[in-house]
Amino acid sequence: MIPFLDLKAINAQYRDELVAAATRVIDSGWYIQGQEVSAFEQEFADYCGTQHCIGVANGLEALTLTLRAWKEQGRLKDGDEVIVPANTYIASILAITENCLTPVLVEPDEASYNLCPKNTEAAITSRSRAMLPVHLYGQLADMPALMDIAERHKLLVLEDAAQAHGASLNDRKAGSWGHAAGFSFYPGKNLGALGDAGAITTNDDELATVLRALGNYGSHKKYENRYQGVNSRLDEMQAAMLRVKLPHQEKEIAARRQVAHAYINGIKNDALTLPLTLGTSSLAFHSHVWHLFVIRCQQREDLQQHLADHGVQTLIHYPIPPHHQQAYRNWQEQNFPETEALHKQVLSLPIGPTLAEEHTKQVVKACNAWKAS
Numbered sequence: 106m107i108p109f110l111d112l113k114a115i116n117a118q119y120r121d122e123l124v125a126a127a128t129r130v131i132d133s134g135w136y137i138q139g140q141e142v143s144a145f146e147q148e149f150a151d152y153c154g155t156q157h158c159i160g161v162a163n164g165l166e167a168l169t170l171t172l173r174a175w176k177e178q179g180r181l182k183d184g185d186e187v188i189v190p191a192n193t194y195i196a197s198i199l200a201i202t203e204n205c206l207t208p209v210l211v212e213p214d215e216a217s218y219n220l221c222p223k224n225t226e227a228a229i230t231s232r233s234r235a236m237l238p239v240h241l242y243g244q245l246a247d248m249p250a251l252m253d254i255a256e257r258h259k260l261l262v263l264e265d266a267a268q269a270h271g272a273s274l275n276d277r278k279a280g281s282w283g284h285a286a287g288f289s290f291y292p293g294k295n296l297g298a299l300g301d302a303g304a305i306t307t308n309d310d311e312l313a314t315v316l317r318a319l320g321n322y323g324s325h326k327k328y329e330n331r332y333q334g335v336n337s338r339l340d341e342m343q344a345a346m347l348r349v350k351l352p353h354q355e356k357e358i359a360a361r362r363q364v365a366h367a368y369i370n371g372i373k374n375d376a377l378t379l380p381l382t383l384g385t386s387s388l389a390f391h392s393h394v395w396h397l398f399v400i401r402c403q404q405r406e407d408l409q410q411h412l413a414d415h416g417v418q419t420l421i422h423y424p425i426p427p428h429h430q431q432a433y434r435n436w437q438e439q440n441f442p443e444t445e446a447l448h449k450q451v452l453s454l455p456i457g458p459t460l461a462e463e464h465t466k467q468v469v470k471a472c473n474a475w476k477a478s
């Protein structure tokens with residue numbers, strides 16, 4: 106079976122370096138808030154092109170703490186509306202509701218599946234205070250258009266960049282467009298730790314200071330607590346793992362692009378809709394880092410079975426939209442036809458920096474051999 110993602114093979118590429126880094130941490134005797142974390146924060150901020158990077162425990166908390174920080178600063182208050190794509194991973198929505206803010210779900214752009222500027226503008230009310238664009242599947246949302254809307258309506262912008270490390274448009278990377286951005290380093294993300302980890306990037310000095318305190322019991326200074334904070338810290342061990350992997354990101358992105366292009370050029374089956382990228386210009390080329398390669402098909406279950414029969418493991422991102430989740434059962438009445446269609450039709454093909462060329466070919470062949478009934 107061609108695995109959907111071979112994490113073992115990905116990390117095996119750097120085994121010696123990872124072991125050396127882990128040994129360095131073990132021998133240091135210092136495991137929380139030390140040199141590895143501050144070095145990684147600096148390196149990741151430089152990578153994204155931002156002033157600050159604040160390490161946190163995971164991607165969900167990167168998003169939750171940023172909204173919380175804006176509340177502490179008085180820039181958001183209970184009940185304020187936050188515009189967010191209806192077809193996102195649940196974490197984007199949890200970060201909003203955890204803060205007693207009101208998510209306003211909008212239908213995605215039909216081509217990119219990202220937050221649609223037109224639908225965003227139409228969703229703005231007198232209570233709108235922020236938007237949370239998600240760079241879904243690794244492709245940057247239309248940030249120039251969204252930032253223009255944000256500026257005109259004085260909205261705060263929090264990028265959910267959990268799937269888009271290194272994606273860039275007009276030479277600006279994911280994480281450097283909004284007022285802040287949340288990243289996840291969950292092991293299966295493009296830049297993955299060997300456990301849970303996350304970070305926030307921003308150019309806002311004051312926000313960075315509030316965030317550092319919030320994730321550390323609300324404390325700027327030992328035993329002095331300005332906020333009712335939480336414990337959400339990136340630890341030395343994961344920071345050390347990430348420092349090994351960050352310098353290899355561009356190479357890994359290039360390998361993912363190679364797989365994506367082999368699929369785009371090789372899959373010829375009218376019953377399958379391939380992902381549409383913003384275009385073929387080199388600018389648009391850099392806007393997608395292919396965290397996931399997602400196709401659409403009317404008879405998804407049949408296709409998934411066919412691919413499994415041909416030795417290809419696939420996954421569904423995501424089978425149930427947030428407004429149909431038990432957790433949000435009071436939203437059942439809301440209708441998002443495009444979002445609902447996506448959740449019924451999407452299928453993610455294997456993609457990863459170590460996927461062998463012969464496996465890519467096998468996936469293409471299996472896709473081309475499938476016939477709609």
Ligand SMILES: *Cc1c(COP(=O)(O)O)cnc(C)c1O
Pocket residue numbers: 163164165166193194196197239265267268288289290291301302303
């Ligand atoms: C993975 C992910 C998150 C959450 O990250 P964790 O580190 O797993 O908490 C948030 N948003 C999106 C879009 C994600 O894919």
